[in-house]
Amino acid sequence: MEDxxxxxxxxxxxxxxxxxxxPLEVLSRVSRLARHLDRARRTAFAEHGLEPWEFDVLTALxxxxxxxxxxxxxxxxxxxxxxxxxxxxxxxxxxxxxxxRLPDPDDxxxxxVRLTDDGRDRADQALAGLLTHERELLAQLSSGQQGELxxxxxxxxxxxxxxxx
Amino acid sequence: MEDxxxxxxxxxxxxxxxxxxxPLEVLSRVSRLARHLDRARRTAFAEHGLEPWEFDVLTALxxxxxxxxxxxxxxxxxxxxxxxxxxxxxxxxxxxxxxxRLPDPDDxxxxxVRLTDDGRDRADQALAGLLTHERELLAQLSSGQQGELxxxxxxxxxxxxxxxx
DNA sequence: GGGAGATATCTTGATATCGAGATACCTGCG
DNA sequence: CGCAGGTATCTCGATATCAAGATATCTCCC
Numbered sequence: 001m002e003d004x005x006x007x008x009x010x011x012x013x014x015x016x017x018x019x020x021x022x023p024l025e026v027l028s029r030v031s032r033l034a035r036h037l038d039r040a041r042r043t044a045f046a047e048h049g050l051e052p053w054e055f056d057v058l059t060a061l062x063x064x065x066x067x068x069x070x071x072x073x074x075x076x077x078x079x080x081x082x083x084x085x086x087x088x089x090x091x092x093x094x095x096x097x098x099x100x101r102l103p104d105p106d107d108x109x110x111x112x113v114r115l116t117d118d119g120r121d122r123a124d125q126a127l128a129g130l131l132t133h134e135r136e137l138l139a140q141l142s143s144g145q146q147g148e149l150x151x152x153x154x155x156x157x158x159x160x161x162x163x164x165x
Numbered sequence: 166m167e168d169x170x171x172x173x174x175x176x177x178x179x180x181x182x183x184x185x186x187x188p189l190e191v192l193s194r195v196s197r198l199a200r201h202l203d204r205a206r207r208t209a210f211a212e213h214g215l216e217p218w219e220f221d222v223l224t225a226l227x228x229x230x231x232x233x234x235x236x237x238x239x240x241x242x243x244x245x246x247x248x249x250x251x252x253x254x255x256x257x258x259x260x261x262x263x264x265x266r267l268p269d270p271d272d273x274x275x276x277x278v279r280l281t282d283d284g285r286d287r288a289d290q291a292l293a294g295l296l297t298h299e300r301e302l303l304a305q306l307s308s309g310q311q312g313e314l315x316x317x318x319x320x321x322x323x324x325x326x327x328x329x330x
Numbered sequence: 331g332g333g334a335g336a337t338a339t340c341t342t343g344a345t346a347t348c349g350a351g352a353t354a355c356c357t358g359c360g
Numbered sequence: 361c362g363c364a365g366g367t368a369t370c371t372c373g374a375t376a377t378c379a380a381g382a383t384a385t386c387t388c389c390c
Contacts, residue, residue: 015227025315026306083338088376111338127184162166249372
């Protein structure tokens, strides 16, 4: 089946036959798919009264394991947002009673963000809902294809995640 | 090489061994990679004095071929933003002299957005720069792997692009 | 111990985005 | 013809994000 990127690439080949637009076959699809996923996630989380950004923060804390706390800095590397954004997110989640700030006992510059019981429940519920949704999207692919796809994507992401950038 | 998603999946398997988190191997990588790509694009376009959103609109028009014009509605489906956002984008690009609005001769509700000569030059320059950048990122993959990856991604994106959604 | 440079978080101001609704126009059916 | 419903674009208010800079604290070497 054809997708929008097929049309986009064909258009470039017609308009700019001098250029090699092969990279777009992969990277434009990644960007567009991510955008579609964002929209789908927004709808899926609405059932649980959460925004995607709230989910990202709460689940990062949930994954950390008991006592469900991380520093804002650790949250940054997991969510790929700037520090100003994270400060704002923590403020709002605190206002909703889903997390709370604690002073870091080992570093007086630092704080620890800890999930409340309510926050933990919300994270668990939303995760289950998300996985159900995502499984449907991936039904297009066999289990083997999913594995291949994951491995190829890892090759592309790893440099970003490991080098400082 | 390990990436952040490997760590994320391992953490879920420890904290929630009851859940099948396999879908995250693919979809979390897509989201994270897209985010990294956005950042890289922002830097790449800065050399040409363009923002990523400006690039998206200008190149959609450029691809359309002479006379380089599309309706706002056509631009929506290519850029995956809302109509309010597109109106705003067109306003700003008009202010910078990169596009102009023309009345649609066949439909008095509609307008056509047309690239100016300056807008066309900018789009061409930025595209060349982007492709150079993206080729480097893809150097991790053989040509065959790029083809596989593109084909697998197409399977996931196509439903979104073809069904109304 | 003291100071330079690194680090963690927060503040601020500008801006892009979204969702919902308003407006103007088109289309097709009775 | 005229109206009901659909479509294209724009308006408006709320909000999340970013970049750059401020502040407080830590680290390490002399």
